[in-house]
Amino acid sequence: DAGVIQSPRHEVTEMGQEVTLRCKPISGHDYLFWYRQTMMRGLELLIYFNNNVPIDDSGMPEDRFSAKMPNASFSTLKIQPSEPRDSAVYFCASTTFAGSGYTFGSGTRLTVV
Amino acid sequence: QKEVEQNSGPLSVPEGAIASLNCTYSDRGSQSFFWYRQYSGKSPELIMFIYSNGDKEDGRFTAQLNKASQYVSLLIRDSQPSDSATYLCAVSRGTGGFKTIFGAGTRLFVKA
Numbered sequence: 001d002a003g004v005i006q007s008p009r010h011e012v013t014e015m016g017q018e019v020t021l022r023c024k025p026i027s028g029h030d031y032l033f034w035y036r037q038t039m040m041r042g043l044e045l046l047i048y049f050n051n052n053v054p055i056d057d058s059g060m061p062e063d064r065f066s067a068k069m070p071n072a073s074f075s076t077l078k079i080q081p082s083e084p085r086d087s088a089v090y091f092c093a094s095t096t097f098a099g100s101g102y103t104f105g106s107g108t109r110l111t112v113v
Numbered sequence: 114q115k116e117v118e119q120n121s122g123p124l125s126v127p128e129g130a131i132a133s134l135n136c137t138y139s140d141r142g143s144q145s146f147f148w149y150r151q152y153s154g155k156s157p158e159l160i161m162f163i164y165s166n167g168d169k170e171d172g173r174f175t176a177q178l179n180k181a182s183q184y185v186s187l188l189i190r191d192s193q194p195s196d197s198a199t200y201l202c203a204v205s206r207g208t209g210g211f212k213t214i215f216g217a218g219t220r221l222f223v224k225a
Contacts, residue, residue: 031209043157043201043215056212091156099209101147101159 004105006092012111018080021108023092024073033093033102034067034077043091049075050097082112116140117204117216125222132189134219136202139183146178147203147213148187157201157215161187192223 005024013019025032033048047057052069060067064083069075079086089109093102118137126132134148145164149157163169163176163185175188185204189196202216 033212035215042217045212045214048212050210095209097208097210100145100162101149101203102157102209102213104156104158107156 004092004094004103006090006105006108008108009106010109010111012113013082015083015112016081017112018078019082019086019110019112021077021090021092021110023075023077023105025075025092025094026103027073029094029096029099029103030072031095031097031099032069032075033095034075035091035093035104036088037091037107038088046077079110082110084112086110087112115216116214117202119200119202119216119219121217122220123222124219125224126192128192128194128223128225130192130223132192132196132221132223134187134189134200134202134221136185136187136216137183138185138202138204138214140204140206140214141180141183142206143180143183143204144207145205145211145213146176146185147205148174148176148185149201149203149215151199151201151218153198189221192221194223194225197221197223 034046046059049069089107091107092105148161151157161176173190177186199218201218205211205213
């Protein structure tokens with residue numbers, strides 16, 4: 001099992017540009033979570049999906065953020081336009097309904113300059 | 114009040130000692146409790162989960178839960194330098210199908 005796969009590992013972009021982060025969950029995991037981690041705010045839940053359907057997006061900071069899950073093996077988190085305060089490590093995690101805890105991907109370190 | 118509170122540390126213990134990490138939570142409807150370890154620059158990895166009041170042991174790790182006091186702890190026996198990491202307490206209202214709220218983490222240093 002390759003685990004949860006995220007890409008890219010690092011992203012440096014200029015303010016105002018569009019950023020797309022990608023995630024492939026573990027096969028058979030029907031729940032997918034996007035978290036953001038910063039020193040100031042820790043790990044914050046942005047949005048999560050069940051069977052490709054968004055269940056709770058209350059953590060999405062504003063309309064500049066959007067997430068999709070077109071199929072069971074792929075999800076994207078898009079920021080448009082990006083701002084310096086979006087700089088953080090973005091983690092994707094997956095699990096099953098009865099799962100005990102999450103498996104996290106390696107994360108994407110985003111720097112907006 | 115934060116939903117999940119931890120002492121940020123750093124907590125420093127000598128090699129071979131017991132490290133005690135604590136966590137309190139505010140949601141009385143919480144049913145599942147987790148401890149994750151996160152090495153610097155890496156992603157969180159699950160080390161323990163507990164659902165019932167009392168103690169749960171797994172190797173050198175013991176998780177303790179007291180729902181009445183809304184308190185969770187993690188004990189690490191015979192601490193090793195490789196245990197040096199940030200430990201995240203996490204709380205959920207259910208199993209995997211429920212969102213999990215994370216504490217800010219406690220940094221642990223184990224001195225050789």
